[in-house]
Amino acid sequence: MKVEPAGVELLRVARASLLESLLPLLPAESHYTARMVANAMAIAARELEQPSAASVPDAARLAREIREGRHDAGEIAALLREITRARLAVSNPRLLGPVDKR
């Protein structure tokens, strides 16, 4: 059984404290680092929510086949878009537009 609050929720509330309570107290030269910390926490929370996005099944074989020219016909592009879409959902969901924002 999980101890509440769960990791995702813990990261969210910690991030909100950082941005709302601590950031205004920090000197300007530390804001960049604080925002990087907040960004890292947001990425970690999204990764916890969708852990499958981080790994692509058999990526090494797919990479090798593409390099060898075995996917030149282009059908693979749809799968590649799915892979990148899943990775963006963790790293930078803003790029996916309002539909995927949630």
Add this chain to the structure above:
Amino acid sequence: MSTAAAAVAMNGPGVDRRERVVRFIAQAAGASHVEVSRWERLSGGAIQENIALDVRVEGGALAGEHRWVVRTDASSAVSVSHTRPEEFALLVAAHAAGVKVPRPLWLCDDGAGPAFFVMARVPGIAAGHRLVKDDALVPDRPLLARELGENLARVHGIAPPRPALDFLGEVPDDPACERVAAYRANLDALGAAGVNPVLEWGLRWCELHAPAPWPAALLHRDYRTGNYLVHEGRLAAVLDWEFAGWGDPREDIGWMFARCWRFGRGERVAGGVGMARDFLEGYARVSGRTIDAAATRYWQVMAHIRWAVIALQQAQRHRSGAESSLELALTAHIVPELEWEILELTQPA
């Protein structure tokens, strides 16, 4: 042993660095005395640092007040990019070709300490996020875009062979093919961290779609917003020549135009500061060359692959424990957006 070398030997490196620089300048300028009014570290990293130097020179041809920059290797410089003597040779060549760069003055490579050179200090703003946002800094965007294009054409006017630039290595016969092979080797060297089907897709696409090469020329290889100074709305100087090399001139244009260097102003293709047509008009005016849309797209794909490879290398430096850093760790997370752009650009028309 020179007196400067003796001072370093007695006091250790660093302690008398300023002394060494000032003595060198006095000798190089034929001055009777050099009075320093400012000595301030501007920026720097593991590889090099920049020091702002204000001086009053007495005697000699340069008598008077000057504002200079001293650019020096960090004490433990280990790097794949160019050394300070090489960078100085690049600045000399660029300056002679009419490229806007800080005027190079003297190089000191006497072995008594890290090599350094002295160049003019050019006023201006480099920060990309400010230049794309603040119209007061760039009141005439078509003008700046044209100047950036004209200036890059002057860089590309420097063609091999150049004995003074021998350190740049062999001139590739087929620069696009050479780039693809180099990035594949970079990915392979990363092992598991370099496994990336989308980057492989981009590289294979580049292998299949390479336009006929242009004659090789000097490339800056980091010609983008953030690496040039703008003063009173005009291009003042291009900085950071440490990645320069021989290649297809359109590689630099693809880098300048790549979405990842537009600082959020996607509609302004020329580095987020101006429009592509103005940049290319300036480029054509000086070089007499026009670049077609297919080649522009091709070299933008290559630019995103390059940046993704560098990002993976930086992230690996963190992950391997070589340099634990939040900034480097986060760099891995820009790779998916570069992949997204590669997939967009390589879609069949």
